[in-house]
Amino acid sequence: MSEASTSAVDAASPVAAERLRITEIFHSIQGEADAIGWRTVFVRLTGCPLRCVWCDTEYSFHGGQWHAIDAILAEVASHGARHVCVTGGEPLAQKRCLVLLQRLCDAGYEVSLETSGALDVAAVDPRVRKVMDLKAPDSGESARNLWSNLDHLLPHDQVKIVIASRADYEWARGVVAEHALEQRCMVLFSPVWGKVEPRELAEWIIADKLPVRFQLQLHKLLWNDARGK
DSSP states (O other), X not given: OOHHHHHHHHHHSHHHHTEEEEEEEEEEXXXXXXXXXXXXXXXXXXXXXXOOTTOSOGXXXXXXXXXXXXXXXXXXXXXXXXXXXXXXXXXXXXXTHHHHHHHHHHTTOEEEEEEOSXXXXXXXXXXXXXXXXXXXXXXXXXXXXXXXXXXXXOTTOEEEEEEOSHHHHHHHHHHHHXXXXXXXXXXXXXXXXXXXXXXXXXXXXXXXXXXXXXXXXXXXXXXTTOTTO
């Protein structure tokens, strides 16, 4: 068999079909959303089709290494944590992410998915807690919001809006009202580190009596945005 034929067989084999490109797997404290504070294993997938101007994980856009899903599950199990967060980049950019999410749920973990809101979430296992962004204008990617995703949110999911300015806040306030987001699931407002003072955002939320949850990124307070924390 020629080398080209061998490569074609390998690419189509079940083993090849059960791999994902991974930037890192690490054990830390969840810094966001409703699982904040829990010891969590993070599985960071490589790649993202978006380029938000305030992104703090640009290192995950390229590179990474291929890992079999069985090997990923073994690494997760080695840390002895109940919570697992699949993140990126944009994890749904790799189609086999859906397989990983299902396998993690089947193994009994509390699983969350951090996703940009730009890719279809309809096929995500309903046991997964989706933490889905809606991109505000200052991200540079608000045109990529896939609004049909709102129809696939479940009560245990969360919508996160990252806010870099007063204009972003006003946009977010309007989106919450227009789509009655708080009736679908928890809504999180988070300030961009170094762009909006946390106290300022908190006071805006209080003044407008918004039905949203203010959040800071706990991991940045603890480890100052160190990679793998």
